Amino acid sequence: xxxxxxxxxxxxxxxxxxxxxxxxxxxxxxxxxxxxxxxxxxxxxxxxxxxxxxxxxxxxxxxxxxxxxxxxxxxxxxxxxxxxxxxxxxxxxxxxxxxxxxxxxxxxxxxxxxxxxxxxxxxxxxxxxxxxxxxxxxxxxxxxxxxxxxxxxxxxxxxxxxxxxxxxxxxxxxxxxxxxxxxxxxxxxxxxxxxxxxxxxxxxxxxxxxxxxxxxxxxxxxxxxxx
Amino acid sequence: xxxxxxxxxxxxxxxxxxxxxxxxxxxxxxxxxxxxxxxxxxxxxxxxxxxxxxxxxxxxxxxxxxxxxxxxxxxxxxxxxxxxxxxxxxxxxxxxxxxxxxxxxxxxxxxxxxxxxxxxxxxxxxxxxxxxxxxxxxxxxxxxxxxxxxxxxxxxxxxxxxxxxxxxxxxxxxxxxxxxxxxxxxxxxxxxxxxxxxxxxxxxxxxxxxxxxxxxxxxxxxxxxxxxxxxxxxxxxxxxx
Amino acid sequence: xxxxxxxxxxxxxxxxxxxxxxxxxxxxxxxxxxxxxxxxxxxxxxxxxxxxxxxxxxxxxxxxxxxxxxxxxxxxxxxxxxxxxxxxxxxxxxxxxxxxxxxxxxxxxxxxxxxxxxxxxxxxxxxxxxxxxxxxxxxxxxxxxxxxxxxxxxxxxxxxxxxxxxxxxxxxxxxxxxxxxxxxxxxxxxxxxxxxxxxxxxxxxxxxxxxxxxxxxxxxxxx
Numbered sequence: 001x002x003x004x005x006x007x008x009x010x011x012x013x014x015x016x017x018x019x020x021x022x023x024x025x026x027x028x029x030x031x032x033x034x035x036x037x038x039x040x041x042x043x044x045x046x047x048x049x050x051x052x053x054x055x056x057x058x059x060x061x062x063x064x065x066x067x068x069x070x071x072x073x074x075x076x077x078x079x080x081x082x083x084x085x086x087x088x089x090x091x092x093x094x095x096x097x098x099x100x101x102x103x104x105x106x107x108x109x110x111x112x113x114x115x116x117x118x119x120x121x122x123x124x125x126x127x128x129x130x131x132x133x134x135x136x137x138x139x140x141x142x143x144x145x146x147x148x149x150x151x152x153x154x155x156x157x158x159x160x161x162x163x164x165x166x167x168x169x170x171x172x173x174x175x176x177x178x179x180x181x182x183x184x185x186x187x188x189x190x191x192x193x194x195x196x197x198x199x200x201x202x203x204x205x206x207x208x209x210x211x212x213x214x215x216x217x218x219x220x221x222x223x224x225x226x227x
Numbered sequence: 228x229x230x231x232x233x234x235x236x237x238x239x240x241x242x243x244x245x246x247x248x249x250x251x252x253x254x255x256x257x258x259x260x261x262x263x264x265x266x267x268x269x270x271x272x273x274x275x276x277x278x279x280x281x282x283x284x285x286x287x288x289x290x291x292x293x294x295x296x297x298x299x300x301x302x303x304x305x306x307x308x309x310x311x312x313x314x315x316x317x318x319x320x321x322x323x324x325x326x327x328x329x330x331x332x333x334x335x336x337x338x339x340x341x342x343x344x345x346x347x348x349x350x351x352x353x354x355x356x357x358x359x360x361x362x363x364x365x366x367x368x369x370x371x372x373x374x375x376x377x378x379x380x381x382x383x384x385x386x387x388x389x390x391x392x393x394x395x396x397x398x399x400x401x402x403x404x405x406x407x408x409x410x411x412x413x414x415x416x417x418x419x420x421x422x423x424x425x426x427x428x429x430x431x432x433x434x435x436x437x438x439x440x441x442x443x444x445x446x447x448x449x450x451x452x453x454x455x456x457x458x459x460x461x462x463x464x465x466x467x468x
Numbered sequence: 469x470x471x472x473x474x475x476x477x478x479x480x481x482x483x484x485x486x487x488x489x490x491x492x493x494x495x496x497x498x499x500x501x502x503x504x505x506x507x508x509x510x511x512x513x514x515x516x517x518x519x520x521x522x523x524x525x526x527x528x529x530x531x532x533x534x535x536x537x538x539x540x541x542x543x544x545x546x547x548x549x550x551x552x553x554x555x556x557x558x559x560x561x562x563x564x565x566x567x568x569x570x571x572x573x574x575x576x577x578x579x580x581x582x583x584x585x586x587x588x589x590x591x592x593x594x595x596x597x598x599x600x601x602x603x604x605x606x607x608x609x610x611x612x613x614x615x616x617x618x619x620x621x622x623x624x625x626x627x628x629x630x631x632x633x634x635x636x637x638x639x640x641x642x643x644x645x646x647x648x649x650x651x652x653x654x655x656x657x658x659x660x661x662x663x664x665x666x667x668x669x670x671x672x673x674x675x676x677x678x679x680x681x682x683x684x685x686x687x688x689x690x691x
Contacts, residue, residue: 066620066666067659068627070638075659078651123316126277127330127382128305137329142320163532167631174534187542191535199530219320219362227319 009184010193020176021197027090027172028159028205031097035158036151038098039105044135046110057106064103069164072096077168093165093172101158108150112143145217145227152209156202163198173197228255230386230417231276236285236295238271245271246282247441253386253434258412259419260432264463268441269421273390276419277310290385306335309379310388313395315371317363317378323350324359327378335382342381349377353407369400373407380411387411389420425452425464437463472648478657484640485661487554491626491636494558496619499565506570511577513595521570528567533628536560541632557629564625569618576611577603613680617673620666627662637661 045057064072076099077092087095116139124138144151166175173194181190214221231253238246245268253259261269274280275287278294278301287294290307318326327349328342337345350356353373363371372392379387389408393401405424409431412418422428428435429452437445437460445451445460455461509521528536540560544551580603588598630639641658645651 062667062670063659063663066624066670067662068624068638070627070630071641071655071659071662074641074645074651075655078645079655082649082651119312119314119316120318122279123312123318125301126279126305126308126310127378128302128334129330130302130334133333137333138318142318145320160530160532163534164628166534174532177535177538181538181542188539188546191538191542195531195535195539198532198535199527202530217320219322223362223364225364 005189006186007189007193010180010186010189013180013184016176016180017173017193017197020171020173021201023090023170024159024162024172024201025204027093027097027162027165027170028155030094031101031158031162032155034094034098035101035105038102040109040140042102042106043109043113046106047113061103061106064100065107069096069100069161070167072100073165073168089165089168089170092168093162093170097158097162097165100161101154104154105151108147108154109143111150112147113139115146116143141217142227145220148209148213148217152206152213155209156205159201159205160198173201229253230255230290231259231419232286232288233272233276234286236272236275236287237283238268238275238280239283245441246275249285249438249441249443251436251443251446253417253419255385255417256415257417257434258432259417260428260435261419261421261438262423262425262428262435262463263438263444267438269438270390272438273310273388273419273421277308277388278304279310302334306382307385308388309382309384309386310390311372311375311379311392313391315363315368315375317371317375319363322360322362323355323366323374326363326374327381330378331381345381345383346377349380352380352410353377354403367400368396369403372396372400372404376404376407376411386417386419389418389422391421391423393422393424428452439463473644473650473653473657477644477648477654480644481637481640481657481661484635484637485665487634488623488626488636488662488665491554491557491561491629491634492619492623494554495561495565495622495626498558498562499569499622502562502566503569503573506566507573507577508599510570510574525567525571528563529571533560533564533625534631536564537628537632553629553632553634556632557626557634561622561625561629565618565622568621569615572614572618573607573611576614577607579610580606609680613673613677616669616676620669620673623665623669624662 042057042060045053046061048054073093073096076096077087077089080087080092120138120142121134124134129137162170162172163174165172166178169175177190177194181187184190220227229252233252234250236246236249237244247268249268249272251259261272263269271280275282276289276294278299281297282295285295289304292304292307293299294304317323318329321329324343324346327346331337331342331345332339346359347356350359353376355370355373355377358366358370358374363374366374376387376392392408393404396404401424405427408418408420408427412431420428420432429449432449434446434448435451436443437451437457439459445455445457447456451460452464455464506521506524509517510525512518512521537557537560540563541553541556544556544559584602584606585598588602593601626636627638629636630642633639635643637658641654645654648654
């Protein structure tokens with residue numbers, strides 16, 4: 001093999017990589033927070049008595065889960081531009097990711113909500129709590145605690161999937177990688193370095209979620225048992 | 228003063244007739260026990276009182292609320308009626324104190340300080356003041372049931388309903404729960420309890436109702452246990468053995 | 469608005485969909501074979517095999533598929549090979565699928581109750597026999613719903629092969645859009661075609677799950 005590996009040229013670009021990683025994190029955090037809200041609302045809507053509401057949520061979830069993120073990103077970015085709404089790539093990226101992660105989160109939260117036994121809700125109703133109060137205090141927190149590992153995995157996958165937004169030139173880590181490899185002609189080394197960055201970001205995100213879990217679920221922190 | 232009134236109540240689950248013209252009334256301060264075989268309709272009757280089931284026919288009035296009215300807001304009713312279930316149904320993700328304070332704070336609008344005082348008071352009443360910061364899974368069945376009673380008491384209800392609350396407990400834990408209930412009764416709380424604990428019904432209840440096949444079969448004071456009037460009650464109490 | 473989309477474009481999209489199916493099949497078969505080995509290594513009593521497979525899975529699952537595609541594509545050219553894009557795409561998808569499906573199948577093997585292992589051991593069966601005759605057949609039943617569910621992920625992920633130049637459905641959509649500039653129509657149709665490919669698999673997976681009444685849902689979904 002005549003190819004000589006040379007990482008130094010690539011590693012010298014570390015400020016650029018850091019910048020890209022920063023944007024990847026920004027994208028991920030924004031999409032995670034908004035996606036969680038939308039997903040939870042959709043999961044609640046899925047169990048509503050209104051048939052239009054249940055139908056609408058089901059259609060949304062199925063449409064997103066059966067189409068690739070790449071096509072969804074194109075639809076948002078180029079589709080909006082074609083009707084005159086020219087949004088910056090970052091905004092389109094966040095929008096597409098939020099719509100995407102909302103559907104997956106809805107499925108996970110739905111499973112969590114359905115795992116709450118009917119008798120819990122009955123007890124809450126007999127304490128004269130209103131429907132929104134019951135959701136807030138009795139259903140959502142234990143539901144989230146139950147599905148927290150699945151949620152964590154989903155959001156780490158989201159962070160990895162932000163790489164796809166490089167296709168609409170969002171300046172995140174993969175886009176930076178594409179730039180660096182075309183400048184240094186060290187394609188393989190560039191992507192190895194970037195892969196390491198993503199691994200590190202995954203660990204970082206998992207750590208952040210674990211810490212958040214300690215704060216959100218005091219029972220879990222004190223007793224260490226699953227709900 | 229009548230605080231609960233059932234008039235000619237009918238209820239079916241599909242083809243199964245569970246309540247077949249049930250009528251009885253409970254006075255303020257009374258301890259009203261309902262006994263009978265499984266399937267006699269006693270739990271259903273109790274659940275209908277707190278609007279957990281809707282009746283097909285008849286009238287139910289509880290603490291001034293028209294329960295049989297389809298337009299009734301159940302939350303209004305449940306601020307005045309407390310119910311304790313066989314499976315306690317405590318909220319596992321909240322501590323004992325949080326379980327108790329939840330409803331007074333959010334459905335009765337009490338301040339944090341008021342809720343805390345209330346919590347301390349009812350916990351003392353059921354003898355579990357030292358468990359305020361524990362989670363339900365750290366408590367025994369009997370302790371959990373006492374917390375459940377405290378949680379309902381914290382709503383300061385006019386009536387307390389008990390749905391076979393000791394059926395899932397072993398004899399030792401049963402005793403501690405029954406003691407709490409006896410103390411409540413002595414304190415003048417209006418109580419309606421569906422129970423298998425014959426000794427408790429006989430010693431503590433002012434009136435006992437025997438239900439059979441969805442109907443009120445026999446009703447009376449403690450003497451009912453010594454001198455059953457009907458053959459079915461006679462058999463139920465085991466005199467036939 | 470000029471309606472430039474015609475039947476030729478539709479044919480092109482359909483052709484792309486065909487290649488999507490080909491690549492998906494390649495990924496499933498290749499990834500399945502390697503993934504099966506990964507799953508076996510994960511439950512092996514040999515510690516080295518176990519740690520190696522854990523490291524493999526963690527590495528692949530912590531890397532975006534897009535990066536894997538680039539690594540394979542440029543890695544192959546370093547080795548001096550100039551192969552069609554489908555090879556790079558197929559290879560990277562095989563690696564990607566093997567890690568995820570390996571984990572899914574590992575979960576299914578471990579979901580077979582311990583008592584079954586013990587019963588087989590008490591019948592003096594060797595480890596290989598135990599696996600082949602008792603555990604794997606039962607694991608297969610448990611594995612069917614999540615595997616069918618994962619096939620949906622495979623089909624969707626083939627869209628990334630477009631980035632290394634392979635003309636599957638997503639790339640076909642890009643090409644058509646670049647010529648007539650009707651992104652809403654083109655990409656809605658593209659999405660619709662993916663939906664037609666994926667939804668039956670999703671539906672089938674749910675059916676299998678209900679029939680199996682598996683209480684332990686093993687779910688990994690890659691975006």
